[in-house]
Amino acid sequence: MDEKSFGHIPVLFHEYIDSLNLSTTKRNIVVDCTLGLGGHAVGIIKKLHTGDIFVGFDLDNDNLSSSKETIEKSVGCFARDNGITIHCIHANFKDIKTKLSELGIDTVTAVCYDLGVSSAHFDDADRGFSFRFTGKLDMRFDREHGGKTAGDIINHANEKELIEMLRIYGEEPKARFIAEAIVKTRKIKPIETTEELTRLIEETSYDPKSVVRSFQGIRIAVNDEFGSIETSLKDTVNLLSPGGRCAVITFHSLEDRLVKQIFAEYLQAERDEFTGQDTVPAILKKVTKKPLLPTEEEMKQNKRSRSAKLRIVEKR
Template identity: 45%
Template structure:
């Protein structure tokens, strides 16, 4: 690959995908649970809900959705599908309604949908591949700019910019000098202002980080 001067990555789902009623990304539409960004991919969110084991469901809800009651949620999905396959958004809402705390419905469904979407599209694996490739193709002095929208993405970005490793541990040479491949331009992420959040509520969780290749 040719060396590049910089790369900007705006992660996650686009507003267009959220607003397309037939894609299954949004809780607002009762449509099929698809969630594939690449429509040529085979596995949909419905496939996951109807074929994964209870333990596998618990794992993705806890890891990717950071759901507090992931075990109870997985149990509800696993046993509900025995009576009726979970194919649509409303099917899923009905299957898990007893797991949702009153007053937190929107947040809870957003976490569940996030977990399914990440699993369907292998989003964290794709992000890791992108970040590793940036280490190879960025010129010295080239900049990596990433906008992330949830803590799982941001943690990977922060660690790779800090240390060059996803675990975040900084290697040092014999003399104690850090061997990190990037210089962090933003020690803390840049986040939207109150004014921007008022104009564009979907920006509220965005975090922008910048690093420069050494």
């Protein structure tokens, strides 16, 4: 099976899997923090051997079920025949340390993240992620554990909170006007659907990109995406064994900047300011100087890949 057999096309498929530097001789303990529809997971599991462990997380139960099915269909027999253990867990990757500890795992050899939304999220109107379809304003990855929906935030956050959300997470220049319009409109009637919100943004901003940016900002806030990335990446750095790799695919500049900044904390040695000597060595090293980008060919075949960047680091 190749990467196109999944109905959706996993981004940077070969680059992502190769970046994990899976061993053919030593034991691999690999964590895929974002199973999604299981495309990358299948590619990873195919490279494992006897005694290896694969752990996958997804916060979205529908995607978790799809990925479990795909994994079972594509590599279930292979894994059983070769003594490879697979755990697919409904969890937030920010809980990576606790969830692995529940499995008796305290070090890992590779961890990967393919951040953000899956194609399944955008294609399902009921989830409220896409402004292309009319749906309830939901946008939660995890619908099982409660949590505020996009509708809750749009209808109850105060104006300042709305401005900050749109400005910081959406990088929306007209955040103030859009927030004002939201507050004015909801006084008359709650804003309940993606269509109502899209119309309001279009009528306020006259810039179609404002809708894209605002939806991104709301989604990031609903799922506390940046908080989860920060907690998880820091725990991953501690969990990695020497030589272990972490690979992260991001899809927009804010996400990429955050990942870059978190890794940067571990890429620098501590230095004595007087002698200029390193006192504590750096914890991580970069595997590639610059992030890897999709080829022209991949961008042509898969529009979603256009904004993807793959950052890879290795524990020293």
